[in-house]
Amino acid sequence: xxxxxxxxxxxxxxxxxxxxxxxxxxxxxxxxxxxxxxxxxxxxxxxxxxxxxxxxxxxxxxxxxxxxxxxxxxxxxxxxxxxxxxxxxxxxxxxxxxxxxxxxxxxxxxxxxxxxxxxxxxxxxxxxxxxxxxxxxxxxxxxxxxxxxxxxxxxxxxxxxxxxxxxxxxxxxxxxxxxxxxxxxxxxxxxxxxxxxxxxxxxxxxxxxxxxxxxxxxxxxxxxxxxxxxxxxxxxxxxxxxxxxxxxxxxxxxxxxxxxxxxxxxxxxxxxxxxxxxxxxxxxxxxxxxxxxxxxxxxxxxxxxxxxxxxxxxxxxxxxxxxxxxxxxxxxxxxxxxxxxxxxxxxxxxxxxxxxxxxxxxxxxxxxxxxxxxxxxxxxxxxxxxxxxxxxxxxxxxxxxxxxxxxxxxxxxxxxx
Numbered sequence: 001x002x003x004x005x006x007x008x009x010x011x012x013x014x015x016x017x018x019x020x021x022x023x024x025x026x027x028x029x030x031x032x033x034x035x036x037x038x039x040x041x042x043x044x045x046x047x048x049x050x051x052x053x054x055x056x057x058x059x060x061x062x063x064x065x066x067x068x069x070x071x072x073x074x075x076x077x078x079x080x081x082x083x084x085x086x087x088x089x090x091x092x093x094x095x096x097x098x099x100x101x102x103x104x105x106x107x108x109x110x111x112x113x114x115x116x117x118x119x120x121x122x123x124x125x126x127x128x129x130x131x132x133x134x135x136x137x138x139x140x141x142x143x144x145x146x147x148x149x150x151x152x153x154x155x156x157x158x159x160x161x162x163x164x165x166x167x168x169x170x171x172x173x174x175x176x177x178x179x180x181x182x183x184x185x186x187x188x189x190x191x192x193x194x195x196x197x198x199x200x201x202x203x204x205x206x207x208x209x210x211x212x213x214x215x216x217x218x219x220x221x222x223x224x225x226x227x228x229x230x231x232x233x234x235x236x237x238x239x240x241x242x243x244x245x246x247x248x249x250x251x252x253x254x255x256x257x258x259x260x261x262x263x264x265x266x267x268x269x270x271x272x273x274x275x276x277x278x279x280x281x282x283x284x285x286x287x288x289x290x291x292x293x294x295x296x297x298x299x300x301x302x303x304x305x306x307x308x309x310x311x312x313x314x315x316x317x318x319x320x321x322x323x324x325x326x327x328x329x330x331x332x333x334x335x336x337x338x339x340x341x342x343x344x345x346x347x348x349x350x351x352x353x354x355x356x357x358x359x360x361x362x363x364x365x366x367x368x369x370x371x372x373x374x375x376x377x378x379x380x381x382x383x384x385x386x387x388x389x390x391x392x393x394x395x396x397x398x399x400x401x402x403x404x405x406x407x408x409x410x411x412x413x414x415x416x417x
Contacts, residue, residue, distance in 0.1 A: 020155035022056045023084065030082040031060035033119075033154055037089035041123060044141075045089050051147070057154060084158055086116050087150075090138070091123040095130060119153055177400050178342045179382040180328075181205070185336040196228040196312050197336040208340070212326045221319035221330070225338070228311045308335050317371035320378070324370060331378030339382035347396035348404040369407045377406045 022032055033052070037045040042063075049059050060083050066075040080086055088094070120129065120138035129138065139150055183205070185197025201222035204215045212218050312332045320329050324345050331339040349366055356362035380386045386401050388409045395402035401409075 020152060022058075022155050023157045025058065025084070028082065029084055030058065031065075031079070032057045032083070033085045033087050034060040034079045034083035035087045035089065036076070036094075037061070038091055038094040040093040041089050041091050044123065048147075052151070052154070055151060080116060083116065085119055085154060087119045087121060087154075088133070089121050089123055090127050090129060090133075092127055094123075095128055117153075117158055119150070121150070176342070176344050177381050177397050179384075180208070180340040180342060182333060182340060182382075183330075183338040188336040191336050193335070194308060195335065196225070196308055196315075198226055198229055199338065201226070208328065212323075212328060214326065217322050217326060218328075221322045224319045224322070225312070225315045225330075228308075228315045313375045314371070316375040316378075317373075320374035321367060321370050324374070329374055329378040329381070331375045331380075331382060333379060333382075339379050341378050341381045343378075343381060343397070343403070345403050348402050351396070351404045369403075373407050373410055374403070376410070377403055380406065 025032070035045065035049065045061070049061060052059050060079045062072075062075065062079075065079060066072070118133065120133050122129070122138050122140045125140075125142065139146055139153075143149065183199055185191060186200050187198045191197055199222050201219040204212065204218050208215075208218060309332070312335065316330050316332055316338070323329060327342055327344045329341050329343055329345075331341070333339045352366040352369070353362050356365055381397075381400065384400070386406070386409075391401060391405050391409070393405075395405040397403075
């Protein structure tokens with residue numbers, strides 16, 4: 001893979017002679033900064049490392065300082081613990097690979113990150129800054145004064161840096177509409193088409209742990225979705241359907257037999273007529289009953305997917321009523337996968353209140369909109385595709401369709417029951 005060689009990022013200008021003095025390393029600290037970067041950006045990063053070390057800074061990086069025989073995560077956790085600060089060289093390749101490793105295992109060294117200032121360096125314009133870092137002020141490598149700004153931060157004692165740690169997390173509006181990692185059902189491999197996946201509510205995913213303040217809301221939302229499998233599909237398996245159908249046939253046959261027997265005993269009809277009725281019922285049981293059973297199961301089978309879609313969307317809508325306060329929405333991607341998006345609906349909710357200000361039910365209409373449309377909206381936001389042209393009017397989601405615009409478009413083509 002080619003190294004990044006754009007004019008803005010390929011060269012590192014020499015640091016000015018009047019550099020700040022590196023802070024003193026305290027007990028347990030071996031390095032001033034731990035640098036995490038993608039191997040694709042090796043050349044750029046190592047030129048920067050050479051200049052930082054020339055200024056007296058102790059730099060830690062994986063190529064040199066990771067101990068053989070230990071896992072990457074163990075090495076990374078220890079290096080962060082032994083460093084005063086953490087510098088992340090953000091490039092497209094880093095976000096795709098290296099940050100995914102950090103994000104997936106955030107709980108392993110979260111305590112370290114809480115106490116360490118994070119210094120994100122944007123290696124080239126247009127890099128998508130990970131959601132967990134978007135509240136930080138990042139440095140841009142193409143800034144003419146980048147090196148001096150970086151050195152000033154690295155040489156400032158941690159106690160003098162304000163608001164530099166990962167927590168508390170307050171996602172800014174510029175990340176409104178960002179897709180998060182989807183949720184997978186824990187029983188995905190053994191899942192039937194007619195069933196809804198079971199999603200774990202034991203632990204809140206790391207990506208949501210920094211976003212959702214009340215984590216019990218997440219667990220309650222997941223339990224709402226899991227209730228579909230527990231309460232809505234118990235009669236969907238084929239063997240249950242066949243059993244119900246056979247019981248119905250037996251009960252019907254019993255009633256007919258009793259009726260024929262009563263007619264025969266009472267002598268209301270001739271014996272020949274009774275024999276004819278029995279013969280007709282016998283023919284029906286041989287040919288029509290199995291045919292009816294096959295047709296019934298086929299029709300029932302054909303309705304499986306539509307049924308589970310309806311029930312899952314309804315449950316996810318109820319879950320979104322809970323999660324929307326935490327600026328998170330869920331969407332049904334399949335019966336075993338749920339899309340997650342970070343999106344603020346505050347302004348859309350205000351729009352509902354203003355539009356229906358003369359009605360007492362404005363809040364109820366907003367809740368119904370969440371129930372019926374939030375699942376589809378979350379999927380569209382996650383896929384960055386809407387099944388209608390971009391509205392001409394400006395909405396509340398920069399660069400996309402906001403929730404109230406989506407509801408308006410859906411109501412224009414579908415009747416909202």
